[in-house]
Amino acid sequence: MLAIDFPQISAALRVLPGGLVPIYPNGRLSLAVKLSKEALLAIRQHRGFAVYVVPFGAKDGLSFGFVSAFFDDADEPLVVRTPLFGDDDTSLALVGMMLAPEIDVYFVDDLGRDRMAYRCTVEDPGSHLQTQEELRLPPQSHASGTDILYWLQHWFGHRTSEDDARAIRVRFAEPLWPEDLAILDVREGVHNYVGSDGYAISMLERDSRRPGYFQERDIAEALRRFMAPQQIILNPFKRGSDKEFVDVVAATGSAILLIQAKDSPNTAESLARTIDRKLRKSQSQIAEAVAQGKGALNYAGTADPILLTVLREDIDLHRAGRPLISVAIVKEIFPSQAESVADLMRAAHARGEPLLILDYMGFSAFAHYATDEARFVTELEAWAKAFVGGSATVEPRAFLVDRYLARLNDGGAGDAGAAGQ
Numbered sequence: 001m002l003a004i005d006f007p008q009i010s011a012a013l014r015v016l017p018g019g020l021v022p023i024y025p026n027g028r029l030s031l032a033v034k035l036s037k038e039a040l041l042a043i044r045q046h047r048g049f050a051v052y053v054v055p056f057g058a059k060d061g062l063s064f065g066f067v068s069a070f071f072d073d074a075d076e077p078l079v080v081r082t083p084l085f086g087d088d089d090t091s092l093a094l095v096g097m098m099l100a101p102e103i104d105v106y107f108v109d110d111l112g113r114d115r116m117a118y119r120c121t122v123e124d125p126g127s128h129l130q131t132q133e134e135l136r137l138p139p140q141s142h143a144s145g146t147d148i149l150y151w152l153q154h155w156f157g158h159r160t161s162e163d164d165a166r167a168i169r170v171r172f173a174e175p176l177w178p179e180d181l182a183i184l185d186v187r188e189g190v191h192n193y194v195g196s197d198g199y200a201i202s203m204l205e206r207d208s209r210r211p212g213y214f215q216e217r218d219i220a221e222a223l224r225r226f227m228a229p230q231q232i233i234l235n236p237f238k239r240g241s242d243k244e245f246v247d248v249v250a251a252t253g254s255a256i257l258l259i260q261a262k263d264s265p266n267t268a269e270s271l272a273r274t275i276d277r278k279l280r281k282s283q284s285q286i287a288e289a290v291a292q293g294k295g296a297l298n299y300a301g302t303a304d305p306i307l308l309t310v311l312r313e314d315i316d317l318h319r320a321g322r323p324l325i326s327v328a329i330v331k332e333i334f335p336s337q338a339e340s341v342a343d344l345m346r347a348a349h350a351r352g353e354p355l356l357i358l359d360y361m362g363f364s365a366f367a368h369y370a371t372d373e374a375r376f377v378t379e380l381e382a383w384a385k386a387f388v389g390g391s392a393t394v395e396p397r398a399f400l401v402d403r404y405l406a407r408l409n410d411g412g413a414g415d416a417g418a419a420g421q
Contacts, residue, residue: 067079102122222367
């Protein structure tokens with residue numbers, strides 16, 4: 001496992017937002033794939049994934065980018081778009097691996113936890129890497145990166161059956177370690193937030209018994225990247241009551257986030273559900289989380305401090321002039337829901353009750369792009385302003401990648417980096 005055998009690689013992967021990343025365990029060029037638990041389970045179910053080589057015209061001729069597809073659903077697979085640049089070593093390494101007959105692939109979830117690893121065959125039935133002799137990669141820039149991401153999305157949405165047939169197939173050949181891992185994480189300083197058990201157990205498949213239990217702890221762990229343990233409260237209860245206040249409190253320096261989390265099982269059966277059924281589940285999760293968030297705001301009222309109890313210990317949450325922001329995090333939000341989600345956020349803001357609605361991977365993107373708690377809140381507020389201000393197609397990950405590329409173009413370091421989107 002990377003965490004045990006190559007801890008430096010594992011640590012580097014934990015801070016990356018996600019996507020395809022070249023790594024070098026034992027000096028061997030290999031591929032790390034960092035994705036949601038849903039995408040990883042889809043990959044395991046299908047024993048591999050597809051990489052589309054997407055052509056587009058560039059200044060010096062024909063260029064290309066990658067769209068990697070993970071088929072949990074035949075019509076709307078989970079995808080990662082990867083712009084490629086000629087002056088970027090990461091891009092060149094990714095292209096090299098797609099030209100190799102065999103590669104080792106390590107799969108980690110959004111928190112960088114090892115989930116599975118395989119030696120894989122790379123089968124190219126006729127992609128543009130095979131059929132085009134003159135392909136060139138453009139230099140890296142904000143403008144080109146944004147344009148390429150848009151084109152990759154547009155092209156994939158209009159792909160043909162012929163395009164599907166020409167996609168590179170990365171297929172599992174043999175496992176590099178046992179499948180069905182359950183991880184007991186006892187790393188010092190990670191699970192020491194208020195309300196924690198001091199450890200966390202996680203696995204790729206999550207059945208119907210308590211998927212929310214794992215998601216709440218994933219959220220707390222993501223926040224620990226840039227927040228002190230005493231700023232995060234897991235499962236606080238209303239003082240003198242058997243009713244939970246919220247799932248997670250994130251008390252940043254400028255605002256107090258009241259987080260309600262809703263997840264669903266991550267199983268082969270859940271992946272096989274129709275888009276319509278997944279959509280209806282998402283809508284019900286949003287409605288429930290928003291209602292519970294409103295209940296938390298009603299309990300808090302104007303009280304300072306807010307009286308809570310955690311693991312039978314009374315805690316006073318001092319507001320110190322900080323606004324309360326309700327945050328609803330659900331398993332997934334589909335593009336067709338964007339306008340209705342924006343309407344809910346607009347209505348809440350009109351009532352003077354700030355509300356953010358994100359799917360889990362949207363939240364995870366903000367947590368990984370943030371270098372500190374101030375940046376985390378600033379980016380959330382900037383996205384919400386763009387989203388409810390009439391641009392409900394502003395998807396969190398695309399929004400953050402665009403801001404990252406803009407900082408690169410302005411000469412900034414770009415923070416954690418953007419492996420793909």
